[in-house]
Structure formats: structure tokens, C-alpha cells
Amino acid sequence: MTTESSVPDIELDEIMEKIRAEANRRQAAPPPYSTIQSHAAKQEDSSAWPTPFEAPLLALDAPLIAPKDGLINFRDLAGYHDAAFVANVYRALLRREPDQTGFVHYLSVLRAGRSSKAEIAWYIKHSPEGIVIAAPLAGLLRPFLIGRAFKVPVAGPLLHWFYSIFTIHRKLNHMERIEAAMCARETILAQQANDGFVGVAEAINGQQTSLQAAKIAAERAAQGSRAAHDELASKTARLEAGLEVSRKESLDQTVALRAGQDHARETQAALRDELSRLAGEHASAIKNFPRLEKELEKVSADARAVHEKLGLRTAKLEAALAPIERSLAWRASDQFYSDLEARFRGTEESIESRAEVYLPYIKKARAGQQGLPVLDLGCGRGEWLGLLRSRGLEGIGVDRNGLFLEALQKKDIATQKGDLLEFLKSRPEGSAGAVTGIHVLEHLPFAHLLDVLTETARVLAPGGVAIFETPNPANLSVGAHTFYLDPTHLKPIPSALLAFLVERAGLVNIETVEIHPPSQSALPPPDSGLPPELVGHFARPQDYFVVGWKK
């Protein structure tokens, strides 16, 4: 600022310049005080400000101890000496601490021997303040009068002399007490002085220790700064080298930049030419635009017609392709299922013998005769149809699996290829003597299953019978394991559920029969340790069938 010298700032400037001079002096001959202070503070966690030593204080005053009855006797006060006496007279008679003037006055009078203790107490008690407060003090009158009497001219000293002789034993006793008290005080003084010295010594030692630490810190700091200086020097060298390199690089870059500028100039010229050519083309394009637009319209109309035609053809082709695709898909799964049956279902003969259990129901329903055929849903390899035929009963099988049907047709058994539901729907109402489904319902989605049962009830003639066999999930091994050997199985159907569904479809006299008990080897061994109830669940028959009758 150019106006520093304006009047009000002069004082501040003076002070600051003084401080600056002080700081400069320190820098010329630096006592390592301030820097070491900060280092030492960090290392030792001690306050950066030196701690003052606190010496114990000597007791100069003795507080007034009032007697138990509260009434102070002059003898009590006379037991104090010097300043303590004066202070305690104030406390006892004026009930306050002495003021400076009064205290100095009475103390000097007492010390000079101009007044006795009794006289001082008397004056204070009879001062205006003492009269107002009127603190009681016993035993003052006599010593006061005696003291006054000694001051009577001529007779006074004589009286004093005689009085002293008569009271010499009391004086001696008093002196002994004083001597004892002085000795005690001396001891206390010595003790306090010693304590003080020890404190001072400790404080000095402490300061020396921190000075030592400061010195070490300073040395360390010096080392550190030397290291920092070295590092700085090497860094500077490195920076200079780096600067040299970058200077060269920048030169190269300048050259490259110039070359780039030349190239840019050429490119600019070329671009300008190109631009004028494009402008010409643009003008002619604008001229041609209406014609082109018309042409475009015609072309798009043609395209629309072609597109429509194509759409029609595509739909036709898709319709034609659908059955082919479906049959191709079935062919693949037919072979798979045929192989599966061959592996797991057992021989045709055993299946046939297994189906014999249904013959009594067929007979009772008079099915397979008089134009009321047995409809076998999911006839598969046709074991059951074969059995019926051997008994002279008429049966018609339906299956989606073409491979099975081909084999059956060779045996001259009536079959129809297709979906069970479609098949049932195609049969007239009351046209069947029996509907059977052996291991077929577990392949159907639930909605489909419901429809099949409804249709079954519809196609049955009065007195006709429906029989459905399926794996029995009440057998733990079936429900948890063997059911899933056939990957086309969807969900096991508990017998109670199937009975309920058949009844709900409108059939009556529902009957559930469990068949095909497991072989002994399939059961847990007797020493398996399994509880008998659990073994029972393994021992349940592996299949069951539900029978229902059309009213």
C-alpha cells in the first residue's frame, strides 16, 4: 500500500517493525528455540509452552479457632502473635478481614511495643465499628487496666516492677510455651523449605531432560534438512535434464506443426474444389426432384402389390408345411418312446397277462360286443387290444405314436393315429362299451386330462365302464423314483385324486384297486432298521386303477 504512512497506522507500524527487528536478530544468531520447540512438541507430546514450577506456599496466617462455647476470651486471642494476632482480632471483634490501612497501623504499633495486645484489642473493640458490632470478648478489662496503670507517670513503672516480680512464674511459663511453639514452627519451616527444594530440583531436571530431547530433535532436524537438501539437488538435476529433453521435443513438434500446416493448406484448396463440384450437382438434383418423386411413387405402389402377393403365398405355404413339420416332430419322438418302452415296460406277454385283470369289468359291461367297442386310449404296443381280440372282443386303439400303430396294423388290429381328445370327440355319444387308459393319464397336462374324462363319460353307453391305470405314488419308490424313468411323464396322480376326478366327470360306483405289489428284492431288507410304518410305504403296490360306471 502506498498510504501506509497515514497517521493512525503509525503506531501499528512501529510495533510491527520492532517485532521484525527482533525476528531478524534471531535469524542472524538463531537460538534453535522455536524450531526445536515444535519438533520437541511433536515427539514428546509435551506442551510447547514451558510449564512454570509451583512451589508450596508457607502459611503466614493462622485462622481464628473459636472456642466450643462460642464466647471468645482475650486469652484465646493473646495466644496468636504478630500479624495473625491483628488479623484474628479483626475477625473476632469486627467479624471481617482486616483492611490494609488498619492492619499496617496496628501491626506497626504492636511491633514497636507502643501498645500491648490488650490495648490493641480494646481500641478495636471500642472503635465506632466495634461498638456497632459489639462482639463479646471476655477477660479484656483486667489486662487493659493493668497495661494502662503501668503507663501512669512515676507510680506506673514502680507498679510494673512489683507486678512483674509477683507474676514472674507466669511469665516464665509463658516463655516456655512460646519457645516450644517456635521450635515446632522451625521444624515445619525446614520441612517446607526442603519440599520446595526438591520440587525445584525436579523441575530443573525436567527442563534439562526436555532440553536434551530438544537438542536431539534439533540434530535430527538438521540431518533431515541435509537429506532434504540432497534430495532437492538431485531433483533439480533431474528436472533440468527433463527440461532439456522437453525443449528438444518442442523443437521437433514445431517442425512437425509447420509441415502439418502446409498439408492443411493443400487439403483446404482441394476441399474448396470439391465443394463447388457438389454445389453444381446439388442444383441439378433439385431440378430432377419432381420427376424422381413421381417415379418413386410408382415403384412403391408396385412394391406394395408384390408384398401383398408374397404375404398370401407365405400363409399358404405355412399352412401346407404345418402338418409336415408336426409329423416330422412326432416321428422323432415315436422312436424315442418305442425304445423307452422296450427298455423299461417289460415284454408284451407280461403286459398282456397283467391286463387280464380288466376282463371281468369288460364282461360285466358287455363291452366289445354288439357294436359297443372297447376304446383303448394310448394303446401303445397294443397288448391289451391283442388280449381283447383273442377273446373275440372288439377294440379300437388310439395313439399318437406312429411306430406302435404300424406294428398293430400289421396284426390287423383297428387303430387310429392322433390325439386322444380329438379321437374321443369324434365318437358319437353313448357309442362305447368301455373306455380304457392304461398308463396314459400321467402323460397329459391337467386341463387336457379333465377334458379326456368328460369326453369319456360322454361316449360311454349306459352301463359302460371306464378303467384308468396309472403308477401308484403311494409307493414311495414309485412316487419318488421310478415314475420319472419315463421323461414324458408329467406328474404322479394320487389314487384319491383320480377317483374324485372320474366321479366328477359323471361316472358312478367308483372303485380303486391297487395292483402289482413290488418284488421282495425291491423292499428294504428286514434288518434295515427302518420303522415298520416306513417299510409299509415301500411295500404298497406299484400301480392302481380306478373304475367308474356310466349309469
Place this chain on the structure above:
Amino acid sequence: MEEVTSHAVALVCVASASGEEGGAERLYKGLMQAMCGHGVRASLLKVAGDESSFRAVQETYLRFYDLDLSAFNGVITTKAPSYVVRHLNQACWLVHTMRVFYDMFEKEFPRPWPELEAQRAEIQKLDTVALSRPSVRRFAIGQEVADRLWRFNGLEAEVLHPGLGLDGLHPGSYDYLFLPGRLHRWKRVHLAIDAMRFVERPLKLLLAGTGEDEQHLRRRAAGDPRIEFLGRVSDERLIDFYANALAVPFVPVREDYGMVTVEAFRARKPVITCSDSGEPAHMVLDGRTGFICAAEPKALAEKITWLYDHPKEAAEMGAKGEASVSHILWDKVAGRLLGALFPERGGYG
């Protein structure tokens, strides 16, 4: 109009040697932002300060005195000794002087030796002279700081409460005692800890922040599972802790300002403080927006217990507290300071 926006203002502050961020740093940030809103070109000048020894203090004074601020039209100074800068247009918004030479002198040096007394006199004289220059307009961040300036230096200052650096404070439930801040003996956190011994309620005391006295305070609180030390917390968590506090027992020793009071009120929490706590005791209305009690654990515990037993009243006190600090806005602070620097431009504030 261009002239108005061309004012260059320097905000001069003291950077602590440790680099620690405290309340003052938030204050600088807030003022800088507010000044930008007033269309001046504001620069924050941080100059290192060192109080580790008296010589370091003297050198710090010199460092500020020697600053060349001729590039600025106006200068706003803050903490000691930033106000010794030489500039013809200065507004000193006093944050605090070097308190060891003022109100904390007796506390820090119960038995001062003569040299120390002389140093104290020198600093006080220096501050008085520097701040009484006609080129300096005086403001203080709180009544406490203004009172001190009057008592020790015989100078008056206009009180200008700083705004908050914390946005989004809001009330939630009233669950626990919450006390954020540096764990330093001047903040007297131990008083709150000791008070808990007399609070016979299942009430938690959550202490956020770190500081040199943390270990000591942890030992002091040991054995009381209701007292939790949260350490340093982010601003988001700070806001959350405020939101669900029952009250804030903010009991420092002669605090300069204490953002905590304003923050607590903004979150609608009553503040319990002590009669010797400085600015909080000026801001809290006893029995209306909180309590002012004696600096004794029992007295503090009594108020805490009352608030625990009367949560509805606590919420009402907090709401009144919020109303009492609603006028404290950064925009007003910046407007007043800039108005003092450039009175010819009526537009500020």
C-alpha cells in the same frame, strides 16, 4: 453495471499448521459461496499460522502484516492475526483473537511468570491498535466474541452470526442425546459424560467427532453402556443423528460461536447449555428453546431427565429454537460485509 461486478474482495484466513478442518473452515466456505451470489470476485487467501511458541506467534503476525493486498478493492479478515494486514478498506469479521492471551490465559497459565505477562500485554496492545485503525470496520461472529473485544480491547463490534454449512437438517424422532464436535477440553464434553451418572433413564448419549482428549473421555465414560463414541461421521450421517436426537447437551467453555447450537435448532432440537458456555448461552432462551444451567453434572442431568420425561415439550422447544435462528442466513452476512466495504453500492444486502 460492469463496475459493480468488478469488485475484487479477498477473504483472508489463517490456515492451521496441522491442516485440521474445523468450524472456521466451514465458515470460510459458506462466506465465499454467499459472496459469489453477490456478484463480486472473491478470493480465499489462506496464510499459515503457527502458535506453537511466542516467536512463532510473532512471525505469524509479521507474515500477515507483510501481505501485499493492493490487487483487491476490499479485504475481509477473520481470525487473529489476519486483521493486521495493511489495506485501506478492511472489514474484520472477527472469529476470535488468540485466546490463550485473552480469556483462556488464566486457565492455561494459573501462575504466569513475568515474561508471559509481558507477552500477553504485547499481543493485546497489538490487536487493539490493529483493530482500532479507521480503515477497519469491526464485526464479530457472536455476542461472546464482541463482548470479549469490548472487555479486553475496549472496542465495539457489530454481531453478525454466520450461516450454516450443513444443508438438509430436519426433525425425526426424539430418541437420544447427541453431541457432535471436537473432543477437546474447551468443549467440556466430560461434563455431559459426568452428567449421565445422574440420569437414571435408559437414554443414550452419542458423541460424534475426534480430538486430542478422546482417550481420556473414553476412560471417563467406560462402564456406562449408554455412552457411545461414533468417531468422525459424514455430513449425511450427522444430519441423520441430529434428526432423531431428543436434545443436544452443548456445554463448552466460553464458546466463540458454536455451530452446534444453530444446527440443533435447525433440526428442531432443544439445546441444553451452561451459563458460562459463551455464545450458546446468548442464543438459548432458558426454558423456551432449551435450558441454561450451572456447569455441574447434577444440574445438567436434571434438565436431561426432564426432557426425557417430556418429549412433547422437547419437540416444542426445538420448534421455537428453529424459529429463533431462522434469520441466520449466509446471504445476509455477505450482504452486510460487502455493504460495509462498498457503501456507495447500495445493492449489497
